[in-house]
Amino acid sequence: MRFIILLIIILVVLVPSSYGEMYKWVDEKGTVHFTDDLSNIPEKYRSDAETRKPTKEISAPEMKDKSISSPPYKAPKPSEPEGAEVDLLRRGEVWTTEVLLNERVKRHLIVDSGASFILINPQIAKELDITINENTPFIPMTTVSGYILTPLVTLKSVRVGKAEVENVEAVIYTMLSGGDGLLGNSFLNKYRVTLDSIQGKMTLVSMQGVPSPDRPGGYGRDFWVSQFRFYRGFLEILKNLRKNYESRGTESAKTELNRINIAIQYFENQLDEWDRKASFAGVPRNWRK
Secondary structure, three states: OHHHHHHHHHHHHHHHHHOOOEEEEEOOOOOEEEEOOHHHOOHHHHOOOEEEOOOOOOOHHHHHHHHHOOOOOOOOOOOOOOOEEEEOEEEOOEEEEEEEEOOOEEEEEEEOOOOOOEEEOHHHHHHOOOOOOOOOOEEEEEEOOEEEEEEEEEEEEEEEOOEEEEEEEEEEOOOOOOOOEEEOHHHHOOEEEEEEOOOOEEEEEEOOOOOEOOEHHHOOHHHHHHHHHHHHHHHHHHHHHHHHHHOOOOHHHHHHHHHHHHHHHHHHHHHHHHHHHHHHHOOOHHHOO
16 A cells, blocks of 8 residues: 555656656667657667757647748838949040940930030031921020021931930030030930940939839829929910010011020920820829929
8 A cells, every 4th residue: 555655656746747748869860850758769779869858848839830920021122223334534534435426327416414404516416417498496505605506407316325215405505615515415415324434434224214103104203293393384485576576676686586486386396295205104294384
């Protein structure tokens, strides 16, 4: 009887301490095994078996959640448009870059983001077979002596490196410095321009991206607003200039007045065309003011 009582006491003490223990052992093939019964381990592996204490139990719902949980989905950010990198050449205080006009004539033009249009000299216009006639619009250009009227033409294409724009407005004028011309905003405003003066490089990243509600036609608000503001601003200048020439009454003034009227008609047509493009792209009305 005493023996039986002693055996019960021993079992009560030992069972709680061993309950839930796990054994880990590795066979000759390197396969890892786990068991909660030491007798299940072959004798030759028992001496190397590791005892593992139980960890916090995971309920069935917790195990289910952990098995299927995954990080929240994040839509990939749209990749930045690839930029076109071109070489710059320093000439005195200005930077020039090689420009291909109408797929025919190559020239080094001064990079000038302050110029409203591309500017080419009369010799380049001649090489491009550009004809100036009575229907050519003339626009005012500021010089040291005041306003002068210069012909405005449309180039079929302008390419700088891999960056190309079609139907680009350009003025024809002989620069006092004798250079070939300027690479102005009628080309540059289609790109985000970065100049690296140390490396002598210019990077052009297209302003046009994937069309979306925030970017109708692929362009953002600033682009659309600047286009309408530019053409309306030029129209205002031309109409004020027309009043000035109308008050003169001379024969030469009549000739200039005719050119100004043609230019006004041209810019009104351009404004209508941009308004048509904007309507098709879904540009808000307040972006066109």
